[in-house]
Amino acid sequence: MKKFYLTFFSILFFTQASFALVKIDITRGNLEPLPAAISKFYMEDPSKFSAELKALKLEEKIPELISNNLKRSGLFHIIDPKSYIQSPNIAHVKPTFQDWALIKAQIMVSGKLVIDSKKRLRVEFRLWDVIAGKEIEGLALFATPSSWRRISHIISDKIYERMTGELGYFDTRIIYVAETGSKTQRVKRLAIMDQDGANNKYLTLGNELVLTPRFNPTAQMITYMSYFKNLPRVYLLNIETGMQEVVGDFPGMTFAPRFSPDGKKIIMSFAKDGNSDIYSMDIATRVVEQLTSHPSIDTSPSYSSDGKYITFNSDRSGAQQIYVMRSDGSNAKRISFGEGLYGTPVWSPRGDLIAFTKIYKGSFYIGVMRSDGSGERLLTQNYYQEAPSWSPNGRVLIFYRETKSGKSGIGGSSSLWSIDLTGYNERKIKTLTDASDPAWSGLLSK
Amino acid sequence: MLIKSLKNTFLVIALGILISACSTTATKKSAGGSDVYTGTDTVKYLATGVADRVFFGTNSKNLTSAAKATLDKQAAYIKSSKISVVIEGHADERGTREYNLALGERRANAVSDYLMSKGIAKSSIKVISYGKERPASKESSALAWSQNRRSVTVKSK
Numbered sequence: 122m123k124k125f126y127l128t129f130f131s132i133l134f135f136t137q138a139s140f141a142l143v144k145i146d147i148t149r150g151n152l153e154p155l156p157a158a159i160s161k162f163y164m165e166d167p168s169k170f171s172a173e174l175k176a177l178k179l180e181e182k183i184p185e186l187i188s189n190n191l192k193r194s195g196l197f198h199i200i201d202p203k204s205y206i207q208s209p210n211i212a213h214v215k216p217t218f219q220d221w222a223l224i225k226a227q228i229m230v231s232g233k234l235v236i237d238s239k240k241r242l243r244v245e246f247r248l249w250d251v252i253a254g255k256e257i258e259g260l261a262l263f264a265t266p267s268s269w270r271r272i273s274h275i276i277s278d279k280i281y282e283r284m285t286g287e288l289g290y291f292d293t294r295i296i297y298v299a300e301t302g303s304k305t306q307r308v309k310r311l312a313i314m315d316q317d318g319a320n321n322k323y324l325t326l327g328n329e330l331v332l333t334p335r336f337n338p339t340a341q342m343i344t345y346m347s348y349f350k351n352l353p354r355v356y357l358l359n360i361e362t363g364m365q366e367v368v369g370d371f372p373g374m375t376f377a378p379r380f381s382p383d384g385k386k387i388i389m390s391f392a393k394d395g396n397s398d399i400y401s402m403d404i405a406t407r408v409v410e411q412l413t414s415h416p417s418i419d420t421s422p423s424y425s426s427d428g429k430y431i432t433f434n435s436d437r438s439g440a441q442q443i444y445v446m447r448s449d450g451s452n453a454k455r456i457s458f459g460e461g462l463y464g465t466p467v468w469s470p471r472g473d474l475i476a477f478t479k480i481y482k483g484s485f486y487i488g489v490m491r492s493d494g495s496g497e498r499l500l501t502q503n504y505y506q507e508a509p510s511w512s513p514n515g516r517v518l519i520f521y522r523e524t525k526s527g528k529s530g531i532g533g534s535s536s537l538w539s540i541d542l543t544g545y546n547e548r549k550i551k552t553l554t555d556a557s558d559p560a561w562s563g564l565l566s567k
Numbered sequence: 568m569l570i571k572s573l574k575n576t577f578l579v580i581a582l583g584i585l586i587s588a589c590s591t592t593a594t595k596k597s598a599g600g601s602d603v604y605t606g607t608d609t610v611k612y613l614a615t616g617v618a619d620r621v622f623f624g625t626n627s628k629n630l631t632s633a634a635k636a637t638l639d640k641q642a643a644y645i646k647s648s649k650i651s652v653v654i655e656g657h658a659d660e661r662g663t664r665e666y667n668l669a670l671g672e673r674r675a676n677a678v679s680d681y682l683m684s685k686g687i688a689k690s691s692i693k694v695i696s697y698g699k700e701r702p703a704s705k706e707s708s709a710l711a712w713s714q715n716r717r718s719v720t721v722k723s724k
Contacts, residue, residue, distance in 0.1 A: 304705040330700055332664065351695065353668075374672055374696060377665040390669065392696065395628070395676030397669040418669040434666060440626075441666055464663035478663050507663045523660070530705030558664070 154198040155284065156225050157191060158251075159184045161202070162232035162244075163209035169236035179234055179269050180209070183244065186273035187230065190291045190317065191280065195546030200226050209233075213247060218254045226251050230280060242266060246276045248283055258283040270319055275566055290512040291316060294562045295519065296334045296343055297537060299323065300555040304530040311345060313360065316561075318551045324360065333377060336562040338470070338513070339384035343560075344368065346376045355389050357404070369402050369409050377420045382428050382470070388412075390420040399433055399450070412450035421465050424448065425492065426472035432456075432492070434464050443477055445492055456494030465508050468492070471515035474542075478507040478520075487520050489542065500544040510560040516542050519550065521557040603631050604713035609703045613720060617644045621678065623716040625659070626670065628677040638678060641720055642685035651691040651723045654678045659712035660699045671696030678718045693723060 162180040164170065184202075191197035204224045207216060213231035221229045232246040241263050248258035260279055264272045271292060278289030299312040309331050311324040325331055325347075334345035341361045346353060355375040358365040369375065371391050378389040381401075388401045399413045399422045413419040417437035424431055425448075432445045438455060441462040446453035457463040461481030468475055469489075479486040479499065485506045488499040505523040512518070519539045526533025535557045537550040550559070604622040611619045618641075621634035630638070645652060656675030658667035675694035683689055704711035 305702055307700065330697075332668075332700070353695065374668070376668045390665070392669055392672040395673045395680070397672065418666060418673065420669050421663070421665045434663075436626075436666075441663075464666050480662070505660070525707040526705055528706050533705065533707065 154196055156200055156227050157197045158200045158205060158221055158224065158226035158229045159188045159191070159202070160205060160207070160212040160229060160231045161209045162234055162246075163213050165233055165235045170234075174242070174266055177266055177269065179244075179266075180232075183232065183269060183273045183276070184230070186270060186317070187277045187280070190274065190277035193317070193548065194281065195541060196281075196285065200224055213245075216249055218249070218251050221249075221251045228280075228284065230276075232276075244269075244272050244276075246279075248280055270315065271565070274316070278564070278566075287516065288514045288564065290514050290517065290561070290564070292565045293513060294336075294565065295537075295550070295559050296336060296562070297521075297552070297559040298331060298334065298557045299552065300535055300557060301327075304526060304533055311343075311358075312552075312556070314552070321553055324358065333508075333558050335379050335510075335560045337380045337384040338382055338563045342380075342384070344378040344380060344387050344389075346378065355387065357387070369400070369407070371400075375400075377422065379423050379467075381424045382426050388422045388424060388431065390422070399431070410450075412446070412448075413453070421467075423467045423475075425468045426470050430468075430492070432466040432468055432475050434466060441480075443475065443490075443494075445475075456490070456492070457497075458494060459497055467509060467511065469511050469515040470513055474515070476509040476511065476518055478509070487518060487540065498544070500540050500542075501538075501547060506538070508558060512561050513563045518542065519559045519561060521559060523557075601631070602709070602713055603633075604710075604716070605633060606714075609714045609717075613641065613722065614644050614648070617641055619721070620717045620719045622713060623674055623718075625712075625716065626662070628670075628673045630677060630681060635681065638681050639685065642682050642687055645682070645687050645691065651693070652682075653693045653695060653721045653723045654682075655701075655719045655721060656694065656696040657701060657703075657715055657717050657719070658699045659715045660702060660707070661712060662699065664698060667698035668696050669698075671698045674716075674718050678720070 162183055164180050188199045192199050207220050213233050229249040229251050235243045237243050243261055244264050245261045247256050250257045258279055262272050274292040277291040281289035293316045294313055296313045299310045300307055302308040308327040310327040311331050311334055314321040330348040332346045334343050336343055343358050345356055347356050353374045355368040355378040356365050357368050368387055374392040376390050378387050386401050386403050390397045391400050396416055397418045397420050399419045400409055400411050402409045415437050417435055419433055419435045421434040422431050429448055430445055431448050435444050441464050442455050443457040443463045443466045444453050444455050461479050463477050463479050465478045466475045474489045475492055476489050479488055484502050486499045487501050487509050490497040503522055504525055506520055509518040509520040517539055521535055521537055523535045535555045537556045537559045539550055540547040601624050603624045613619050618637045621637050654675040656671035658670045675696055679692045679694050702715040704714045
């Protein structure tokens with residue numbers, strides 16, 4: 122894949138420590154999303170724009186994409202643009218706040234597109250607090266015409282950050298497994314797309330089974346499991362260069378890989394003679410360390426955000442449960458004690474919670490608990506769903522669902538879903554094919 | 568109003584009948600207190616009379632006496648025909664993907680251990696787990712899941 126197809130640098134301007142009157146409390150289920158108006162952007166001196174650039178209609182597309190992002194977050198209600206009476210120019214330079222208050226907007230976003238003296242495209246945006254009547258955020262970015270989607274995501278993140286006090290998650294990508302074909306001969310390909318489903322690309326051809334891709338939180342790298350040459354092993358793939366390699370030299374199946382939070386290690390399971398244990402490998406030195414040694418299944422390991430602990434799945438008690446141990450493998454303690462089975466623990470990037478799959482009385486739940494096992498909260502129940510993955514700000518979980526299939530497999534499908542940590546805002550993520558095993562990247566612009 | 572509530576009652580009764588019908592079939596299948604498949608619908612044969620697969624209970628790697636009888640025949644056949652085999656371990660679709668990979672490996676090794684105890688050399692057996700990735704039956708039903716919790720012995724090329 123191409124390097125960051127974006128050459129931009131940003132200048133924060135007008136950063137007076139302005140105090141906003143409107144703010145979103147993200148920790149609660151937001152039943153009343155914040156009313157926001159996203160104005161069309163203003164094209165300064167259209168004669169300087171090439172015909173191709175004009176045809177892209179960025180003055181409409183950028184605000185539209187920002188609106189879609191904010192809408193999907195569930196935290197914003199975007200007021201119908203038909204009710205905006207101010208021209209994009211006035212809105213951006215000196216808005217009349219009464220006009221926006223009249224349509225009940227509490228915040229307003231305006232923007233400007235400029236071709237500068239060096240013929241570069243500059244995108245400016247401003248975020249206005251309609252109630253206080255002042256600008257609370259502004260940003261200017263240089264863009265290439267093809268980078269407008271990323272620009273829009275970066276602006277969306279700025280708005281989200283300013284309004285919630287937390288990092289956004291719009292300038293991110295999702296890696297997943299695209300599925301086609303019959304249930305008994307499923308063809309699986311690694312695929313990657315922007316968080317909003319755009320720019321979908323396939324990274325493997327589907328000649329061999331691939332499973333459970335995960336992002337390196339610090340680099341353009343993924344780890345996944347492949348049945349290449351019928352040898353199920355964990356692989357490392359550089360998504361910029363396309364280089365891939367087997368992780369470690371294990372005489373049997375390796376699976377369930379995940380990166381450490383600093384991106385320097387891969388932790389995974391190695392199965393031998395009917396027993397699965399957890400191992401880590403340092404990517405630079407290739408030093409492999411065995412972390413568990415128990416005649417039970419130990420799998421689905423995930424590091425804590427500070428790297429000091431590991432949560433994992435084990436059936437050493439006789440059934441599938443969640444455990445936490447130190448990152449050297451010592452002091453393993455069971456933390457799940459509710460009814461049913463628990464699997465796929467994954468530590469929040471914020472460090473406070475562990476998300477998991479729970480299987481109970483024929484239903485599958487996605488839930489969260491604190492790392493000592495207390496405060497269990499189930500977010501969603503379904504016929505089949507599993508494998509949650511956190512957004513980089515720890516506020517949203519993505520996972521996959523499967524539906525029941527009839528006699529000849531009819532009706533069986535798999536799809537990606539997201540839900541807020543609050544348990545609200547459950548959404549299906551559109552994909553071109555059936556899809557499973559989603560994992561979220563870190564923020565690309567960090 | 569009356570018609571409406573009658574309708575509801577009828578629906579409830581109809582549902583009740585359906586549910587009890589379902590549970591009857593389920594009990595039949597799990598006769599003997601276990602949910603191991605005992606039929607031959609999906610079975611293929613390595614040679615005449617030598618079934619290629621054995622079935623497991625939910626989350627279990629235990630070999631039933633029927634499974635052992637099948638594996639005895641497999642062992643005899645492998646010895647006499649001097650072939651090498653791959654044991655594929657599989658799980659049903661009602662578990663998490665990663666745990667199922669480990670479970671499939673556990674099942675394949677239970678079979679491999681048994682075959683070795685019957686005199687098959689370790690060098691002529693390979694194991695591979697497919698977890699829930701390669702079901703034999705496509706349906707989402709208790710019967711299909713029991714057919715999918717299996718190990719399959721394949722001649723290696």
